[in-house]
Ligand SMILES: Cc1ncc(COP(=O)(O)O)c(C=O)c1O
């Protein structure tokens with residue numbers, strides 16, 4: 318299996334190379350040259366298997382020559398061993414035809430652990446084999462950062478620097494990033510929003526002298542391996558509800574478009590997904606783009622679902638690549654317009670293609686709070702605000718097909734919003750009950766590329 322860039326001008330890479338490279342050198346994102354196809358029999362055979370076995374069968378065709386089968390099975394086993402639920406991704410029923418897939422039982426209580434725990438193991442094996450070290454720089458609106466730190470803390474071959482927007486993540490998210498004491502972990506609070514963090518990260522990747530000097534690697538969902546790991550739970554959940562014999566729909570709380578793009582790939586692999594619904598908070602650029610065809614940035618408004626406070630949604634580029642018939646030049650032109658003019662218009666053909674796959678909706682702050690309160694009263698399920706955005710939008714798309722909403726974080730990560738809605742403050746699991754007592758270590762940084770690069774060069778272990 319080989320990987321190509323969405324902008325068509327970067328070297329074609331193997332899975333391992335694409336994983337260690339992160340952003341393509343033409344500024345694009347890596348996607349598989351061909352998408353493996355699963356027959357109805359292949360899909361039916363997944364029903365009832367343990368999560369780890371589903372993970373192996375779904376991901377193996379994408380990985381092939383980069384790892385041996387034995388290595389890859391062992392990596393998967395280690396990745397999910399620390400999850401706090403035997404099913405890894407349990408599903409609960411919310412209504413007659415509505416299900417919630419709980420993706421928050423990993424070590425940092427967010428869906429990011431599914432991919433990050435796997436990537437941590439993959440990086441270790443690959444770097445040890447190559448005798449190399451890397452500098453990981455990540456941008457986070459709260460959850461990617463803590464999951465990355467958890468996956469890479471204490472590893473000799475990796476320094477991990479996480480940029481998060483100062484004052485715009487929840488206290489639990491911040492503490493998860495600032496309390497690890499390992500010398501290879503560096504939490505950086507940037508004066509700006511998540512889009513600024515992600516823009517500086519991409520600037521670093523596009524500054525080849527810096528990139529090569531520090532052996533820059535990325536673990537945001539710009540990294541194909543992140544998307545790959547997230548495809549698995551679409552198959553796991555859909556087969557639990559009767560796929561391939563019965564189609565299902567998914568609603569996904571969306572920010573950087575990585576999670577829902579994994580659903581798009583699952584669908585292209587043959588999984589019968591009827592509706593794939595983008596659920597946004599008040600930062601609704603994706604919903605506006607799907608409705609009007611105009612992808613126009615307008616500044617981030619802080620919300621009670623802070624991990625989705627994003628305007629420049631990285632993985633939308635991957636969806637555009639397919640909507641434009643895999644035309645890298647067209648994608649590169651749109652991305653130039655986004656950088657230069659703050660937006661672009663999606664062509665009629667591409668918009669139609671996107672609408673054939675994706676539906677969309679938005680939840681206001683008020684609607685998010687009332688959804689948390691109502692679900693708690695009606696079902697006893699306490700939702701985090703991101704999952705509540707998903708549930709509210711899913712309810713607008715219910716029909717005869719079972720709808721699965723992705724619950725992307727544990728409510729205890731966002732206790733203020735949950736308390737405002739329900740009067741209850743959800744407790745942290747026992748293993749992190751002392752999080753508020755641990756001492757913090759963080760560096761406040763300006764939104765300045767040169768200063769950030771200098772700090773990273775100085776801090777990383779040479
Ligand atoms: C809790 C939570 N929900 C939803 C999202 C949105 O996911 P994506 O960025 O893959 O669209 C994020 C962050 O990415 C998140 O942390």
Ligand SMILES: N[C@@H](CCOP(=O)(O)O)C(=O)O
Nearest residue numbers: 457458459460461537538624
């Ligand atoms: N919501 C994310 C933003 C970064 O997304 P990623 O999936 O591209 O890593 C976060 O929590 O950091």
